[in-house]
Amino acid sequence: MATGDSQQSHPDRAQIKTLTRYTDLANRQALYHVLRLARSCGVFDVLERGPCTVETLATSCDVDLATMRALVYLLCHLEVVEQYGDDIALAAVMRLRSDMNPDFGQTQWERLVGPAGGECVVRKCGTLEQAQRTVRGRMFEREWTLTPSALELARVLEMGSQRRGLEILDWGCGTGIWGLTLAHRDVQANVTMVDWLEPIETVKGMAESIGIAERVTCVAGKFSEVDLPEERFDLVLLANHLHLMSPSSWAPLLERIGTFLKVGGEVAVVDIFEGQQEGDLSRNVLALELSLEHPEFQICPPTMLQEQLIANRFGKPRFSHLEVPPYLFGVMLAAKEPA
Known part of the structure; x- marks a missing residue:
């Protein structure tokens, strides 16, 4: 039986919990640098050519064997590589790396708060327009990851059944993932895509690749200067x-979009909204990133958007979450009412 003195010699549960959390935090910090080390010494580049043994990996990366064994163990823990017998291979998630985002955002965060090991300083913001171009450009690079959300939007809108044969306008379409997905789901729909020249060129290629180019009209230019027919569209996607x-600035944007809609036509506002617990971490990371880019950037408050739509003479808005990864998006739908 333990004596009173021996009981006091052991840390209590609160101390153990605090120490465990400290160790966990230190390990998380270490794992970030594990990824950096693996990238810098070429581990991922070697494995992209095919599976190999730890010994071959160490030789190819000019790293001693003991270091490579420890590194591979930690990369397996991170689930970015996998081990099959003696062979090491890239995990499927690493196939999602792109040439534009090979470091999973490291360069972006260093731009915002400074490089690892240096002084962490929140940089001064540029103009709102400069920040918008920066963020939208980065969004284009990874917009392909939103395919599940775009497919869920098509399901929620019942494209091809409840909504069929629509004239759709995708305003500020980016690479086209949202508007092209709706048009692909409804084989009778036509879609007009509006954005700068660079993303519009991407849209044209995507439309060709999925076989709907004949139903896609592309318009390149500044949003403030694009000339479109009034009351032409059944659905405007924002x-x-x-x-x-x-x-x-929401009110003038919704006012302009309203001029393109037929009476009874609908605006579908797809954006990042609170409310999906699975996306809480991703959404708050994004909220921090946005606020560092420009203080006016913020996650869209749904009640504020509802009030603005009504103020812009749209009917009662209806809202639905897009309940698929990354669990960030929702759609607010409202119909244009007669003047």
Whole structure:
């Protein structure tokens, strides 16, 4: 039986919990540098050519064998590589790396808060327009990851069944993932894509690749200068814009979009909204990233958007989460009412 003195010699549960959390935090910091080390010494580049043994990997990367064994163990823990017998191979998630984002955002965060090992300083923001171009450009690079959300949007809108044969306008379409997905789901729909020249060229290629180019009209130019027919469209898609705008600028944007809609036509505002617990971490990381880019950027408050749509003479808005990874997006739908 333990005596009172021996009981006091052991840390209590609160101390153990605190120490465990400290160790966990230190390990998380170490794992970040594990990824950096693996990238810098060429581990991922070697494995992209095919599986190999730890010995071959160490030789190819000019790293001693003991260091490589420890590194591979930690990379397996991170689930970025996998071990099959004696062979090491890239995990499927690493196939999602792109030439534009090979470091999973490291370069972006160093731009915002400074490089690892240096002084962490929140940099001064540029103009709102400069920040918008920066963030939208980065969004284009990874917009292909939103395919599940775009497919879920098509399901929620019941494209091809409840909504069929629509004239769709995708305003600020980016690479086209949202509007092209809707048009692909509804084989009778036509879609007009509006954005700068660079993303529009991407849209044209995507439309060709999925076989709907004959139903896609592309318009390149500044949003303020694009000339489109009034009351032409049944559905206007506004995706991933409001969190890059001051709420004070929502009203004129919705006013202009309303001129393109037929009476009874609908605006579908797709944006990042709170409410999906699975996406809480990703959403708050994004919220920090946005606020560092420009103080006017913020996650879209749904009640504020509802009020603005009604103020812009749209009918009662309806909202639905897009309940698929990354669990960030929702759609607010409202119909244009008669003047």
